Amino acid sequence: MPGSPLPSAAALPAAAGTFAFLVHPRRELSTDLARVWRPLGLAPDGLYSFGLRRLPLPPVTMAAVEIGGRAVGHVVLVPFGARHLLEHPGQGRQRVSRAVDRAVDLGASVVGLGALTATVTAGGVSLRDRTDIGVTNGNAFTAATVDTQARDLLGTRVDPSRDRHVAVVGATGSVGGAVAALLARDRAVDRLTLVGRSLPKLGALAARLGDRVHTTMSNDLASVAQADLVVLLTASADAVLGPEHLAPGAVVLDATQPRNTDPSLLTARPDVTVVDGGVLDIPSLRLVGGDIGLPDGRAYACFAETALLALSGHRGHFAMGVPTLEQVDHTRALAASLSHLGFRPAVHTSFGRPLPAVGRREQVPA
Template structure:
């Protein structure tokens, strides 16, 4: 197998200072308003913040796009320009594959704005994210849902990951009812007509509809927490696969009956980041990061997941993961806001405190 190297793109999330402190601790002392002004107005270059090691070998880099989550959502044209410069940085580093982390995928339309690049392969990481989240959803239904139902709500259903997850749940069965939630009603109707042929399906553009679900899969693109206590049924389980995440730890205080699981996280035991971390401990990665690494380790040199991945591409990532099973690339053991989950509804001490 001929390997290539990869670069994964990240950006500051909701609390810019907290994320930049991972690069250099004193940066955490700078007021948030200063960062907001600086990131908007200054032509800051992308920065290589970590080297990536898997299996004892350096296989890639992490590059920071100097534009925060709100900036990317509020100024997408400037965001695309900054992502493009970060891709240039990936090429300069000698990478064969670049992965679009978090909202760098959203602002480039899932990588569509980079499709013309011929100097590097691009992936948004959404195919393996969908595969991972669907497996986590089925595990949660079997292990953590105590209401006796198998009604699943997908919030952000018409997005790149949401569409694939909805199709997987419908294709592979085991779900009693699907509630598809999205702000884009025309796309929602089309997706519902497709998956509704396999499983009873309802649609909504309002988050209050998730009160009908035993399991809620959160796949939205927002800089803030969007799912609140009043939206959820008694005993509901939530899989939050968003970055920046769209649930708050305060939800567990308001609703101790609710379990919030961290979505889209995989185990790669030999993974080490030398430099800054990206919010996960050694040996764990977000599935979009893992997809980028798998492509590089497999010698991929063509664009992979751009826009909405089809189920054939999702299944292909599962095949790549199986080929690399000696390195891990399997869904991580369940956690809630980074803390291990012991059993249904009962978390390790301190999580819900």
């Protein structure tokens, strides 16, 4: 609460280790590179796109991480853009591997794979032979956070007289599959629409969940047009969800990085609410020397998972590929054990701006 003292370093566990978290430039290269050094924001994106693709640039230690007043880790920049990682995955894996080497040099016990560094390494699977550092893709706590946010939105911003119809876009991905399973586990929704590229994978997921909740599947984004809540968890360098895809009054939870919605969606569809997904409050968190697009005290859930593991003294790999529900529950338990530091979903925002508060409706899902 405002005015409350921040936790001190003494509040950190005695067995706490340190971590590194990998990031990369997203859609607007110059904007993200300016977070490393402000003058870099002056050059055009085209120049950076050419340079990042062609030059053998080393990883950059762009910020130190402090929690509770103690230095606990670093943010390491992989010098490869979002589109580069998706279009040149082999080269992207090499650059991610070099960034993991940098994490080892920094003394980190755990390294977290931010944004598309997880995608290009198959959720960290390509790094599983490393024995010099623990690796996590951050997707277990991301799934936990998105699940919590989705349930809150169903209880506060969705008409309780309607069936709770949720569409998960990117359902065959590492986070999407886990979120769908969490929502089905205790029937938090009445209908699930699973959207992804691979129909065989969608069919396998739907078969596992269909005995718990009415489930349909599609590889066409138009299939979300009847959903009350659309959870966006795709791996793309661009906005993929347009105004034509959404039902009247729909709520969109965009938990992607790079994000897959654009502010123009709100202009075209003022009836739609877009919520920033996967963002946590860690009040004593500070990044020294750079930032990752969030204010002090806030972090993406994949970053928070890496911090939770390091602060709890975890050793070895954690989430690789699709996280298990046991791993999701474990991260929730870790967050509860460090609740004095925060590690809880942030107040809802839309493109970084606070959303007006709404009263909780009746018929809140369990």
